[in-house]
Amino acid sequence: MTLLKRLIDWIDVRIGAREVAAKELTGYLLPRNINIWYSMGSILLFIFAMQVVTGMLLLIYYVPDADKAFKSVTFIMNEVPFGWLIRLCHVVGSNLMVLVLLFHMLSVLLMNSYKSPRELHWLTGFILFTLVQGISLTGYLLPWSQLSFWATTVATNSVGAIPAVGQYLVEFLRGGKLVGPPTLGRFFALHVALIPAGIAALVGVHLFFLQRTGISTPPFGQKETTNKWKGDGYRYENHPGGIPFFPVYALEDLRSIFICLACFLGLVFFFPNLLFTKEAFLPANPLQTPAHIKPEWYFLANYQTLKLFPSEFLGLAAQGAAMTLLALLPFIDRSPERHPLKRPLFMVCALGGIMLWIGLGIWGHYS
């Protein structure tokens, strides 16, 4: 017996590791027509892990004090060995996470995998989407640059349009009437502790639901593309004769992660300044608003929507309605048909909505 086999045996007789491996890895069968979009989830897990690691490393040198924050980030970027690398990985990683998340949502939407029995996956996923937006927003303030300060001022201002409680909500978010040291304190706590814990917990729940229902079958290349789920009793969706997750789809997951890493490193080493404006390198000055402050690309559509509506409240309400529609999609769309090409009305609405979002974003960039 080799040493390795003896080690595995030792573990196996204690916790039945081989049984788990057989059930979750080599024996976990996936539909034969599975495609690359199904690896978006594991890419997200990888990026999240990388954000946590780079974030923890940054925590070692970052100081969450309004007087010292900017200098500490400058110190990391210029003096700490490879500090620039860790910081850039964290910045590029956060943008990549949002992008891959959008791809993940898009593929689930178009392949109609949010339908019964997977409503809970969609709901937890939607909450994860808002949490990721929240972690991006709170993280943006931490360098305490002109960009951080004023983008946060604009973003926190927007909830002021809610009638009655709006102004109080703005102050609650900021910890004061204006963005200042109290804002940094609470945003730091949110970004570093609360929201990551929330994301980790919800990812756990999201994966648990996935484990219980089984992986969905893509509607492509199938003869029968309607949803067969009856709702008369719990049943795990089996894929007999399917592809084993380990090693086959695991390799596809790895391939996707490596390609994503190639793009990631391309941005980190060759186009880091795509994600920075020159205001990102000026310390925050509460007395001087820069001429053109815009939010990050993934908030541009929201920004432009607020600019378009004559009343801020209506602008917020429109966005709230859109998000609610999105969250409740599995309950609104109950049609059994899953193949996108057999659902012209759905596709028009879905693609129309996506193009509207992209269009508003581009408009927001140039406005």
Add this chain to the structure above:
Amino acid sequence: MENSGRRTFLGICMGGLTAAVAASAIWPVYRYLAPRSTTTTTAKVEIPEKDVPAGEAKFFEFGGESAVVVRRSGGGLIALSAVCSHMGCIVQWEKDRQDFLCPCHGGHYTAEGVVLSGPPPRPLTKLPFTVANGVITVG
């Protein structure tokens, strides 16, 4: 089965390259975490004590920047950076007033580098020095 041979080969290639990538990622993280050496690599500067009579200041280059050593009328020595904390001009020593004046915007510092008046936001940085055998060693 030829597949099995190919599989092993590819597996080793992938495993090996992944290990190399992981190692090359560990190195920057180690350097990032390692404590930085506190001893500066700036070359020390030696100034004979007699070059700095009482009430006078001597300017010199230290670490690529302008610095000054002052012997106050009372007798105490002090070594400071001569770079004004306002916008970086080099301060001048005023013998009659025993203080520093920045010619750019009129900032005044005491002989110890503390801001007396004008726009400078911070005092002049103190430099470490030792005196032995009639020689002042700065750094």
Add this chain to the structure above:
Amino acid sequence: MRLRETVMNLTGILSAVLLFALLPLPATAAEIVCINCHESMPGRLGEPVKLWQDSIHAENGIACNACHGGDPKDAANAMSPARGFLGAPQETSIPAFCGRCHVGVMHDYLASAHGKMLGRGGPTCVTCHSNHQVFKASLDLINEKSCGRCHSFERARLLRAAMQETEGMIVAMDQRLSAYNGKGMDTEGLEKRLFAVRNRFHTLFHNVDVEMVKKESAAIQGDLKKIQDQLTALDQERRKRKLAGAGGISAMLLLALFAHLLRKTYD
């Protein structure tokens, strides 16, 4: 849209007013009583306010009382001599007036041919730099229209020519540092050094001595070279990083290829 913008503007102004009311600040336009009265006055009493607002002094928070003295917060005693009010200086007192802050330049000027003509038709600081609409000094101040008011431009032209090359180097260095700062590099130290060099260089002019300018230019260009060397070292560092990056990307693509081929063996 107009209404929305008005509301946004009002909210902005309200926030700004609250900000000024709640935080201790260096004297700014909103707090200075001088501006409150003078900006609505007609003619020469009101002009300075608008002129000052464009100036580099205003940009750096240096307001009326910094030069003219007086109390910027107390309207009743704003112009009281007891509070240090100096009024507008007489022509011969102008260099001392500006020289309270700009000490080095004042010494150089007083020792120069221009300074020796003070009060006898010679220029004061205001002649070239103006008094309220003071901009960041540049070589453009030395021009035929300005210098030609008193004498032929020949001497001034020589001086300007002597300064042109170094000035060009300083401007280029300033732009380069600004670009580096926009990419995240910590340029504060280097910017300060450049400022010191620039100031030393511009102060030189006030001696109006072409030979002195030529002599000092060499030393100043030497200082600029030191700054440039630091930037070159940083450039090399960046190139090394890009090389490492290219290596990393290639490794990832190669790994993706291996994973793909390995996956294919299971078909």
